[in-house]
Amino acid sequence: MTRWTTGNTVTTESEPSDSAPRPHGFSRRGLIASAAAAGGTGVVGAVAGFGIGRSRVTDRAEAAPSRDLSGANGPLTEPFYGPHQSGVETPPQAHAHFLALTLKTGIKAAEVVRWLRLLTADAAALTQGSGPLADSEPELAHDPARLTVTFGFGRGLVKLAGQKLVPTWLGPLEKFSIDDLDPERCTGDLLLQICGDDPLTLAHARRMLWKDSRNFAEVAWQREGFRRSYGSQGEGKTQRNLFGQLDGTANPGSGSEDFARIIWGQGTGRTDAVYSARGEPPDNLGAHLPDWMRGGTTLVLRDIAMNLDTWDKADRPAREFATGRTLDRGAPLSGTDEFDVPGFGAVDRRGLTKISAASHVARARDGLGPEAQIHRRTFNYETGAEEGAGLLFASFQADIERQFLPIQRRLAEVDLLNEWTTPIGSTVWAIPPGIEEGEYIGQSLFEG
Amino acid sequence: MTRWTTGNTVTTESEPSDSAPRPHGFSRRGLIASAAAAGGTGVVGAVAGFGIGRSRVTDRAEAAPSRDLSGANGPLTEPFYGPHQSGVETPPQAHAHFLALTLKTGIKAAEVVRWLRLLTADAAALTQGSGPLADSEPELAHDPARLTVTFGFGRGLVKLAGQKLVPTWLGPLEKFSIDDLDPERCTGDLLLQICGDDPLTLAHARRMLWKDSRNFAEVAWQREGFRRSYGSQGEGKTQRNLFGQLDGTANPGSGSEDFARIIWGQGTGRTDAVYSARGEPPDNLGAHLPDWMRGGTTLVLRDIAMNLDTWDKADRPAREFATGRTLDRGAPLSGTDEFDVPGFGAVDRRGLTKISAASHVARARDGLGPEAQIHRRTFNYETGAEEGAGLLFASFQADIERQFLPIQRRLAEVDLLNEWTTPIGSTVWAIPPGIEEGEYIGQSLFEG
Numbered sequence: 001m002t003r004w005t006t007g008n009t010v011t012t013e014s015e016p017s018d019s020a021p022r023p024h025g026f027s028r029r030g031l032i033a034s035a036a037a038a039g040g041t042g043v044v045g046a047v048a049g050f051g052i053g054r055s056r057v058t059d060r061a062e063a064a065p066s067r068d069l070s071g072a073n074g075p076l077t078e079p080f081y082g083p084h085q086s087g088v089e090t091p092p093q094a095h096a097h098f099l100a101l102t103l104k105t106g107i108k109a110a111e112v113v114r115w116l117r118l119l120t121a122d123a124a125a126l127t128q129g130s131g132p133l134a135d136s137e138p139e140l141a142h143d144p145a146r147l148t149v150t151f152g153f154g155r156g157l158v159k160l161a162g163q164k165l166v167p168t169w170l171g172p173l174e175k176f177s178i179d180d181l182d183p184e185r186c187t188g189d190l191l192l193q194i195c196g197d198d199p200l201t202l203a204h205a206r207r208m209l210w211k212d213s214r215n216f217a218e219v220a221w222q223r224e225g226f227r228r229s230y231g232s233q234g235e236g237k238t239q240r241n242l243f244g245q246l247d248g249t250a251n252p253g254s255g256s257e258d259f260a261r262i263i264w265g266q267g268t269g270r271t272d273a274v275y276s277a278r279g280e281p282p283d284n285l286g287a288h289l290p291d292w293m294r295g296g297t298t299l300v301l302r303d304i305a306m307n308l309d310t311w312d313k314a315d316r317p318a319r320e321f322a323t324g325r326t327l328d329r330g331a332p333l334s335g336t337d338e339f340d341v342p343g344f345g346a347v348d349r350r351g352l353t354k355i356s357a358a359s360h361v362a363r364a365r366d367g368l369g370p371e372a373q374i375h376r377r378t379f380n381y382e383t384g385a386e387e388g389a390g391l392l393f394a395s396f397q398a399d400i401e402r403q404f405l406p407i408q409r410r411l412a413e414v415d416l417l418n419e420w421t422t423p424i425g426s427t428v429w430a431i432p433p434g435i436e437e438g439e440y441i442g443q444s445l446f447e448g
Numbered sequence: 449m450t451r452w453t454t455g456n457t458v459t460t461e462s463e464p465s466d467s468a469p470r471p472h473g474f475s476r477r478g479l480i481a482s483a484a485a486a487g488g489t490g491v492v493g494a495v496a497g498f499g500i501g502r503s504r505v506t507d508r509a510e511a512a513p514s515r516d517l518s519g520a521n522g523p524l525t526e527p528f529y530g531p532h533q534s535g536v537e538t539p540p541q542a543h544a545h546f547l548a549l550t551l552k553t554g555i556k557a558a559e560v561v562r563w564l565r566l567l568t569a570d571a572a573a574l575t576q577g578s579g580p581l582a583d584s585e586p587e588l589a590h591d592p593a594r595l596t597v598t599f600g601f602g603r604g605l606v607k608l609a610g611q612k613l614v615p616t617w618l619g620p621l622e623k624f625s626i627d628d629l630d631p632e633r634c635t636g637d638l639l640l641q642i643c644g645d646d647p648l649t650l651a652h653a654r655r656m657l658w659k660d661s662r663n664f665a666e667v668a669w670q671r672e673g674f675r676r677s678y679g680s681q682g683e684g685k686t687q688r689n690l691f692g693q694l695d696g697t698a699n700p701g702s703g704s705e706d707f708a709r710i711i712w713g714q715g716t717g718r719t720d721a722v723y724s725a726r727g728e729p730p731d732n733l734g735a736h737l738p739d740w741m742r743g744g745t746t747l748v749l750r751d752i753a754m755n756l757d758t759w760d761k762a763d764r765p766a767r768e769f770a771t772g773r774t775l776d777r778g779a780p781l782s783g784t785d786e787f788d789v790p791g792f793g794a795v796d797r798r799g800l801t802k803i804s805a806a807s808h809v810a811r812a813r814d815g816l817g818p819e820a821q822i823h824r825r826t827f828n829y830e831t832g833a834e835e836g837a838g839l840l841f842a843s844f845q846a847d848i849e850r851q852f853l854p855i856q857r858r859l860a861e862v863d864l865l866n867e868w869t870t871p872i873g874s875t876v877w878a879i880p881p882g883i884e885e886g887e888y889i890g891q892s893l894f895e896g
Contacts, residue, residue: 074680094647094677099833136760137692139776145680199542199674200688203830203837207756210833222832226647229542229677232522232593240648244585308655312584328587382651384670385547385658389651 073197073230074143080124082434083295084264085441087150088377088396089254092239093195094229096379097206098301098392100188100427101217102156109160113446115216116151119192120440122212123149126205135208145198145230147205151441152191152299152429161445167290169400170430173300176412178423185303185425188220193299193394197230221425223303225379225392238330238338242380242389243311243420245323246330249338250365251375263297263375265289265398285371286398292444295433298400300408302393303425308382311420322416324359332361342366360417363410372406373397390424400428521645521678522591528572530882531743532712533889535598536825536844537702540687541643544673544827545654546749546840548636548875549665550604557608561894563664564599567640568888570660571597574653583656593646593678595653599889600639600747600877609893615738617848618878621748624860626871633751633873636668641747641842645678669873671751673827673840686778686786690828690837691759691868693771694778697786698813699823711745711823713737713846733819734846740892743881746848748856750841751873756830759868770864772807780809790814808865811858820854821845838872848876 078086103112122132127147131138155170172186192209196202210219227239241247252258260266265286289296311319316327324342325332334343334354344366346354355362375396382389397403411418432442526534551560570580575595579586603618620634640657644650658667675687689695700706708714713734737744759767764775772790773780782791782802792814794802803810823844830837845851859866880890 071681072679073677097832136764137688137690137775139688139692140690143676143680145677198677198680200676200828201680203674203690203828206833207830211760214834219833224832226651228591228648229521229593229646231520231679232591232646232649240585240587242585242588242648242651244587312659316584327585380648380651382655384545384672385654385667386662 074145075129076146076197077128077144078146078148080127080149081437084434085148085150085296085431086127086434087148087193087195088263088297088375088431089259090146090148090195091254092227092377092379093146093148094197094227095195095199095202096225096392097192097194097202097222098225099192099194099206099210099222100154100220101190101192101213102187102220103160103189103217104215107160107216109446111216112157112160113440113442115213116442116446117440118212119149119151119209120435122208123151123205123441124437126208132208134211137204140200140204141208143198143201145196145201147194147196147198147201149205149209150191150193150195150431152193152301152431153442153445154187154189154191154427154429156189158430158445161292165290165292165445167288167293167430169298170428173400173405173408173426173428176408176423178412178418178421179426180422180424181426182424185221186427188427190217191299191301191427191429223381223392223425225381227379241378241391242306242308242382243319244327245325246338247378247391248376249325249330250373252373258373259375261285261398262373262403263396263398264295265297285403288399288401292448293430293432294444296431297396297398298404299429299431300395300397300400300404301425301427301429302395302423303390304393305388305390305422305424307420307422308389314420321356322359322419324355324361333359356416358414358416360411360415363413363415364407368406368410371399371402374403374407390421396431522593523577524594524645525576525592526594526596528575528597529885532882533596533598533744533879534575534882535596535641535643536711536745536823536879537707538594538596538643539702540675540825540827541594541596542645542675542677543643543647543650544840545640545642545650545670546673547640547642547654547658547670548602548668549638549640549661550635550668551608551637551665552663555608555664557894559664560605560608561888561890563661564890564894565888566660567597567599567657568883570656571599571653571889572885574656580656582659585652588648588652589656591646591649593644593649595642595644595646595649597653597657598639598641598643598879600641600749600879601890601893602635602637602639602875602877604637606878606893613738613740613893613896615736615741615878617746618876621848621853621856621874621876624856624871626860626866626869627874628870628872629874630872633669634875636875638665639747639749639875639877671829671840671873673829675827689826689839690754690756690830691767692775693773694786695826695839696824697773697778698821700821706821707823709733709846710821710851711844711846712743713745733850736847736849740896741878741880742892744879745844745846746852747877747879748843748845748848748852749873749875749877750843750871751838752841753836753838753870753872755868755870756837762868769804770807770867772803772809781807804864806862806864808859808863811861811863812855816854816858819847819850822851822855838869844879 078090080086125132126141127144127149129142129144131141135141155166158166158170194202194206194209196205238246238248252262262285314322320326320333330338332340332342332355334340334346342355342361342365344353344355344362348354357366377394377396379392381392395404433444435441435443526538528534573580574589575592575597577590577592579589583589603614606614606618642650642654642657644653686694686696700710710733762770768774768781778786780788780790780803782788782794790803790809790813792801792803792810796802805814825842825844827840829840843852881892883889883891
């Protein structure tokens with residue numbers, strides 16, 4: 001859903017062009033270099049088929065023409081000011097750094113406000129492609145590439161503004177049998193979710209925001225995740241996780257009425273197709289959010305370790321049985337297209353249900369009320385060969401109790417996919433609303 | 449030097465377009481959403497200036513129009529077969545995974561050949577966008593995004609093919625006073641340099657190649673590095689490291705005669721402008737490479753830790769004095785443009801040399817013969833807030849003794865930049881030549 005490209009088209013000249021698939025990347029320059037090389041060695045003899053340093057497109061059916069992307073996505077920005085924070089409805093960027101911070105002992109509300117003012121000012125500058133005042137490498141900020149900084153507040157921070165302002169749900173989730181949580185990965189008073197399409201910009205932004213923070217807080221935990229790079233696959237396509245599954249099919253569309261209701265908790269009296277397939281939803285999903293959170297939402301952030309080695313031992317039919325979807329297109333086993341509504345009653349010739357009642361899709365969707373919908377904004381991680389791999393599962397919803405927990409409880413009870421996954425980190429965050437210029441993130445909490 | 453874009457142009461339609469800088473990302477959809485939000489909260493009042501979920505370009509002078517990048521760079525491939533391996537002359541991708549492996553005890557040459565055949569077949573498939581035969585998540589291979597896999601051989605591996613085939617330079621570099629090497633970061637028999645523009649493709653490729661390897665070898669060490677994402681800055685622009693310096697200005701151009709001579713060691717009797725500025729170079733830089741390496745080159749891979757905290761304490765004049773270049777444009781202090789030849793004799797009004805003799809650029813370039821040139825293909829790393837940061841400095845050259853070491857010795861003696869940098873890892877690799885289809889990487893070594 002990269003709406004910023006609307007109205008722009010790309011054309012390619014006909015000669016020379018990489019738009020037509022070729023069996024080999026062949027160029028005059030490559031030919032010369034190859035001939036030179038062939039003179040000095042017996043290893044390389046044939047010249048045809050060598051193409052040095054020249055990229056070409058694959059000959060797969062979905063191959064698109066190559067395009068001049070020079071400086072194309074670096075200048076793109078996401079808004080910093082607005083009724084909602086960016087980084088929730090924003091189409092996910094290629095990279096995410098999650099940085100959870102714990103307040104230093106004895107910090108008072110006034111100091112937190114000072115810190116939030118500082119972070120707000122610097123995040124506003126960085127996301128718009130400018131180095132903050134104290135930036136000693138401002139050039140590293142000049143390609144924002146859709147940088148967003150999203151603030152999440154933990155219980156400890158909200159409490160400083162007043163015990164009465166703390167929502168009941170803001171704290172650890174109930175225990176689930178599937179969990180094997182590392183206590184260190186379940187803490188934090190402030191979360192910075194820093195996302196962007198350029199890894200250098202992102203590293204710089206994290207460093208600047210950390211420098212703003214180190215007088216006020218300590219690192220609780222941090223994690224880096226990734227998705228496909230900007231532009232590497234077709235617009236609006238659902239991305240894959242490290243199991244090869246399409247991940248996020250059921251998300252409400254960015255900018256849709258569904259999104260406003262399900263995530264921002266703003267009833268509009270209308271329904272979109274995806275949502276109405278489950279029946280008319282209530283309009284007041286955000287009714288239980290405290291006043292200071294109007295325009296905000298909630299985030300449940302789960303770190304789900306994935307056992308790629310045992311997953312590799314399952315064959316594709318076993319995997320598809322466990323997920324209830326095909327691996328290639330992500331279609332429910334009752335259908336043919338990714339976005340087909342799963343037919344949980346559909347049976348095959350032998351009279352068996354096509355989608356197992358224990359499959360992930362059945363457990364996550366069948367028999368749940370229309371409220372049980374979330375917006376997942378997930379990022380993969382795999383830190384090295386033989387290192388941990390998994391999914392940073394960021395689930396946004398207006399109401400954790402009515403939307404997230406019913407799904408999570410059912411999945412914890414039974415889900416064939418649980419054989420290969422283990423939640424190892426879990427945190428809950430209040431996402432405060434967006435702000436206008438001159439305000440700071442959290443102002444509605446501390447001065448509301 | 450992204451030559452694959454040659455001949456392709458991009459045009460944008462006039463309406464609606466992001467090509468003109470705007471003070472605010474403003475859209476009808478954003479207006480509606482903002483109005484809806486404003487009704488439910490006292491925090492956000494003004495509507496103008498809010499633009500939800502809509503990216504826009506920055507209003508910096510260098511801002512380019514946004515373009516439809518949908519599926520634009522995912523299908524791009526670099527050749528796998530050819531006289532040289534890809535990943536050396538290839539314009540650097542956004543991400544690099546360096547995976548150094550140590551042979552298991554007792555492994556014989558025949559087993560290494562089997563392993564290399566396996567790695568070759570899988571690297572050939574992966575780089576062209578196909579999952580290898582044993583790939584259980586082939587969909588993760590379908591967006592190659594310029595994936596390259598470059599093989600480097602360490603002393604232990606070459607020795608298995610025959611003691612006589614081991615070049616004298618293949619082993620640890622001489623000790624330098626600036627080094628503070630971690631012995632574990634200085635080992636390895638096989639290096640896989642896996643580079644690409646898409647992080648998901650890259651993670652999958654590393655995993656596939658590691659699965660090919662774990663019967664034969666163990667992980668010696670691994671490191672991930674990054675540069676700017678594909679397309680986020682202008683074509684051919686030199687990138688920056690975490691100090692904010694432009695990094696790689698003096699590199700020979702990809703595809704140039706210089707490159708063929710300096711890196712591949714193939715004399716051609718011609719000189720390009722950059723090179724001839726230092727005088728006529730010898731034509732036989734690769735003369736001392738063993739026969740099995742014709743078409744190959746050498747790699748010195750240094751892991752250089754950078755102390756960002758102390759660097760931040762130096763002001764810009766101090767930094768520019770230390771590097772000998774301006775930070776904004778990377779121009780030598782004697783000139784105005786990045787690519788100006790440094791004037792080491794140039795003096796200011798007070799008669800002082802404009803470029804300090806102890807500066808990095810002076811030490812790296814002044815007084816060295818025309819042979820002392822390398823091709824640096826560097827990647828940044830910064831693993832988290834308060835974590836290590838630095839540069840994976842990959843230096844390619846035909847002859848380590850004549851090209852790399854003279855520079856390294858001078859920099860180790862005196863270089864103002866040494867105050868903020870510490871080499872903590874150092875390895876030397878033989879980069880075997882490229883191959884034709886049907887051959888395997890290393891065939892010239894084991895069957896030459």
